[in-house]
Amino acid sequence: MKAYRMLTEDEVLQLKSQSCLADDWNNVLVSSDFNTAYVHHTRFSGNVKLGSFDGEFTLKGGIKKHAGLRHVTLHNVTVGDCCCIENIQNYIANYEIGDHTFIENVDIILVDGLSKFGNGVEVAVLNETGGREVLINDKLSAHQAYILALYRHRPELINRIKEITDFYSNKHASDKGAIGSHVMIVNTGSIKNVRIGDYCYIEGTCRLKNGSINSNADAPVHIGYGVICEDFIISSGSHVDDGTMLSRCFVGQACQLGHNYSASDSLFFSNCQGENGEACAIFAGPFTVTHHKSTLLIAGMFSFMNAGSGSNQSNHMYKLGPIHQGTLERGAKTTSDSYILWPARVGAFSLVMGRHVNHADTSNLPFSYLIEQGNTTYLVPGVNLRSVGTIRDAQKWPKRDKRKDPNKLDYINYNLLSPYTIQKMFKGREILKELKRVSGETSEIYSFQSAKIKNSSLNKGIGFYEIAIQKFLGNSIIKRLEGVDFKSCEEIRARLKPDTEIGLGEWVDVSGLIAPKSEVDKLLDGIENGDINRLDEMNTSFETMHQNYYTYEWTWAYNKIQEFYKLNSDEITVQDIINIVNQWKEAVIGLDKMVYADAKKEFSLSSMTGFGADGSREEKEQDFEQVRGVFESNPFVTAVLKHIDDKTVLGNELINRIGHLA
Incomplete structure (x- = not known):
């Protein structure tokens, strides 16, 4: 606890001579090394504590300003060491300000009541x-919010989570605000009932009301020009700038919102980006990205999503109001001018093109295209598995995780193929086979819910899903057996046995976290019965699920290997494993070749349209080459070719290591 003393008579006289006033000088306490030389035109009201004013700040452009108080009114304020506060148009009231903080040209900063x-x-x-409704809080994770928003069929659970959040909120309620250390607030309007963390930078902001800015030294927060925020929480490492307007919003870690983005009643979790457009009542899970002016995201749940320009949704049909909602599962994309009439659900890693008004649910047909033709939704199952864009997205997301805060709120699984997506492919494969059986193999068009599937698309879809299933199951078994020299088939069978029974059954994507539903249910039971009473404990449970993902994944994969290849765990032979690996090699190489062919389209003659200013075909090709490079040396293309070689070597290595036991 820092020691303070009362001002001496000489110090009071000196301050008065420097145009300072106080309602009661006895209520102004100062640190032992306080110096009156740096306090001018300052009014003190209520209880005020002042630190030392040693040191100076070097501002942009090279100008230097010494720490001190100039042209400011302070009411019930504690000022830390080496702060500079000047030109406050109204006053600062009821705040504790940390060390090395710079505040200049601000209208008003206050806490009014509790x-x-x-x-x-x-x-x-x-x-x-x-x-x-989701009750936002400093420790809100995408996974907490997912449970609170969607598990309304468990009212006792919802009440308990609300109680836990209310306890946290009331515990941190105060009639005194905090501005951390090394904070800079300049050229800003009104700041009312806002708690500001260390190293935050606020410049040119219009209005901030009733919120927390959870900045820290590892991951500073930047709030820029023209920003208006009300009833909000902004997490560490985020950047909110250029006229962004937020009302009743949570902004997660390392998000970027700017260029006049507008959002109300929305949640944005880790690494989301929003520019130019508008959001209303959306649940933006990790890596939800929207960049375009004419894009409206409304009443939807998204994650790993990229919204094309002009993407739009409707959440009412002019009957009972805006009551409808929809979901684009992880990795789904919308093209320019796409439209979806909620309610609808789009499967993981699917692409939406055109206008869709028939409320399709394609959640069990992931990696699909939804295409509009003549007001009809046509579904192309599984085709996105061969898309170069899908593979590129999966590679870029981990690289684009900008979170610097060591305390991460969201636990993000980036895997393209996981028990979550593969279980849907198993279901999708059965759906397509059943459509074929019921409607006949020669049908030109198959109807699935409100969508149409062409015969060729259906047959290819079954093939795509089988390739992906073989790839995932082969990956799993190779990973499980890597690095061990086996002496007998019994040793191999022993190694194949899972380390835990957790992982069997259904898996869920809890907004970025992929986990067995049984473990999620166990957590929810713990919240309901009172075993879990704090937000930290909930987040720790999610962290445990995330850390044990690969252990749980193998339990699920081993069970599916037996089901898919019709094997018995006690009778699996080396030859069975070799057969699985050979099928895996065919699947991986086959899929990579499809991706390679898809990438090659980007270098076709038609893709060169628009290149070459005024010249011949030769000049067009040369211009294209200078800008886009040569296909064979494209980094992604070379990575695909290397992937084919690496996987071939990996499969052959396992076959050679266990082949002598066959």
Whole structure:
């Protein structure tokens, strides 16, 4: 605890001579090394504590300003060491300010009454009329929010989570705000009931009201020009700039919102980006990206999603109001001018093109295209597995994780193929086979819910899903057996046995976290019965699921290997494993060749349209080459070819290592 003393008579006289006033000088306490030389035109009201004013700040352009107080009114304020506060148009009231903080040209900074600083604000996500409210808080993860928004069929669980959040919010409520150390606030309007963390940079902001900015030294937060935020929480490492307007919003770690982006009643989790467009009542899971002016995201749940320009959704049909909602599962994309009439559900890693008004549910047909032709939704199952764009997306997401904070709120699984997506491919494969059986193999068009599937698309879809299943199961068995020299088939069988029974059954994607549903249910039971009483404990449970993903994954994969290849765990032979690996090699190489062929389209003559200013075909090709490079040396293309070689070597290595036991 820092020691303070009262001002001496000489110090009071000196301050008065420097145009300083106080309602009661006895209520102004200072540190032992306080120096009156750096306090001018300052009014003190209520209880004020001042640190030392040693040191100076070097601002942009090279100008230097010494620490001190100039032209400011302070009411019930504690100022740390080496701070510079000047030109406050109104006053600063009820704040504790850390060390080395610079505040200049601000209208007003105050806490008025008891404030929770954005904690406990209800965000009417997904359904604008209410019913799925998420109570935001400093420690909110995408996974917590997912449970709170979607598990309304368990009212006792929802009540308990609300109680836990309310306890946290009330515990951190105060009539005194905090501005951390090494903070810079310049050329800003009104800041009311806002808690500001260390190393935050606020410049040119219009208005901030009732919120928390959870900045820290590892991951500073930047709030820029023209920003208006009300009833909000902004997490570490985020950047909110250029006229962004937020109302009742949570902004997760390392998000970027700018270029006049507007959002209300929305949640943005790790690494989301929003520019130019508008969001209303959306649940933006990790890596939700929207960049375009005419794009409206409304009443939807997204993650790993990229919205094309002009993407739009409708959440009401002009009957009972905006009550409908929809989901684009992880990795789904929308093309320019796409439209979806909610309710609808689009399967993982699918591409939406055109206008869709028939409420399709393609969740069990992932990696598909949804194409509009003549107001009809046509479904092309599994085709996105061969898309170069899908593979490129999967590679880029881990590289684009900008979170610097060691305390990460969201636990993100980047795997393209996982028990979550493969279980859907198993279901999708059965759906397509059943359509074929019921409608006949020679049907030109098959109907699935409100969508149409062409005969050729259906047959190819079955093939795509089988290739992906073989690839995933082969990957799993190779990983399980790597690095061990086996002496007998019994040793191999022993190694294949899972380390735990956890992982069997259904898997879920809890907004970025892929986990067995049984483990999620166990957590929810713990919350309901009172075993889990804190937000930290909930986040720790999610972390445990994330860390044990590969252990649980093998339990699921081993069970599916037996089912898919019709094997018995006690009778698996070396030859069975060799057969699985050979099929895996064919699947991996076959899929890579499809991706390679898809990439080659980007270097076709038609793709060169627009290249070459005024010249011949030769000049067009040369111009294209200078800008886009040569196909064979494209980094992605070379990576695909290397992947084929590496996987071939990996499969052959296992076959050679166990082949003598066959």
